[in-house]
Amino acid sequence: MTGAVRAFLAAFGRSAEGTFRFVGGMSILAAHSVRALVTGRVALRDILDQGVEMGVGSLPLVLVTAVLSGIVTSQQGGYQFTSSIPLYVLGSVVTSSIILELGPVMTAFVIIGRVGARITAEIGTMQVSEQIDALLSLGRDPVSALAAPRLVAGTITMPLLVGIANTVGMFAGLVSARLTVGLGDEAFLYGARLFWHNWDLFYSLMKATVFGFIIPLVSTHMGFLTRGGAEGVGRSTTTSVVIMIISVLVLDALFPPLFLN
């Protein structure tokens, strides 16, 4: 029994140490990236390239996700609101759901799958094929060249994508409400205005900014930690996706108590 307890505590200790080490490493990477940015060692061209890849490249998938989120929210809301609840409340439910939750979170999941995984695989491959060592040997700083442009691009691009996703999602919800539950556009907009808070929009974009920073931070850090050839790159990419999803969900859970009171 004592042995089992000791083994459990040892495993817990190892896990805690690993978590602190990982978070510490990410904090150092974030600090180095900010320093590289402030001291002007990050090329604007690299930031623009990453921004276009993350933003323009992800737009089609973000749009599809936003449209479907709007349609599903609208239809399920319409299904639940029967007799005693006025149907125009659906306008508020759809807009609030999209702006407060679905817009930022669904867009974050798209970016994790499409951009975050690619960043880890790309930097991980550079790590195991000695390209990072080559950068260092040439007197270049991998943080300035690889991490900082992705962090800046993610932090700028994500709110823009979420802004578009929110708009498209709400519009899809409005159209879906008209076609499926027969709620007129004016009634939908009346409901949306009834419980509207400008703060919600800021809250949504704040979430997007935090997600846009944390996704490239985790993915670049995992890329730099990659060891062990092709298998290592695969393992690292999978772990990175898991950590990014958990990070987004945990941060998402922290937002309401911190900012919605």
Add this chain to the structure above:
Amino acid sequence: MIEFKDVYKTFDVPVLAGVSLTVETGETLSIVGPSGTGKSVLLKTSIGLIVPDSGDVLIDGESVYSAGGQKLYEIRRKVGYVFQYAALFDSMTVFENVSMGLREGEADRLGKDEVVARVSRALDEVNLDPAIVLNKLPAELSGGMKKRVGLARAIVGEPQILLYDEPVTGLDPVNTATVDHLITEIAERRGVTSLVVTHDIEGALAISDRVALLDHGKLRFIGTPDEFRTSDEPLVKAFANRQAAAAAALKIMEEP
């Protein structure tokens, strides 16, 4: 000049166990030894790509491990590093890869024409035709060409020291001879200090002023190629003489 001072490094097992070695200015020194004895690790400690547990490395009298930030950058700029598998940047063309060997920001200052001229000269020096390879991606090159592009990238910034990590691994005999010839030619023409890590003993004896044998993290021999060939040290004999090596291998296999 490169000075390794009592360098220790342990991963799961000790890899370097107190290596001290000086490579004189203008000298070509090759480190040979069995696979997995820490040759590449030793090379990587010379510019801080792997940090030793203890000991120090001095480049032209300046400690790599006391330097930080800009100083370490300046030390690294004195050194050109040729990687085992070339380590070319996959997403960049040959031109972009080689121009990365110039100082940071130098390409912008020089202008496109001068950068193309410098990159072309470096490619010429390693027997590659710039007109053919300049716009190719690394994936479109053969193994031997990749190695030579890696060499061009290392020399384009005109370093005083060249480090070669297994420069002929995976190459056919003709490409091996070409790369060995280039190492000698570049050392003579540019007067650079060269440190070569290799398991190709014949090539090492042909191109080097001195040869060192690393085994189990320690240097077992340092001397000229002639001294290496005539050494009585059993391990050196095994390396210098293929028949002796075969006999030693058989003995090891027959031991219970």
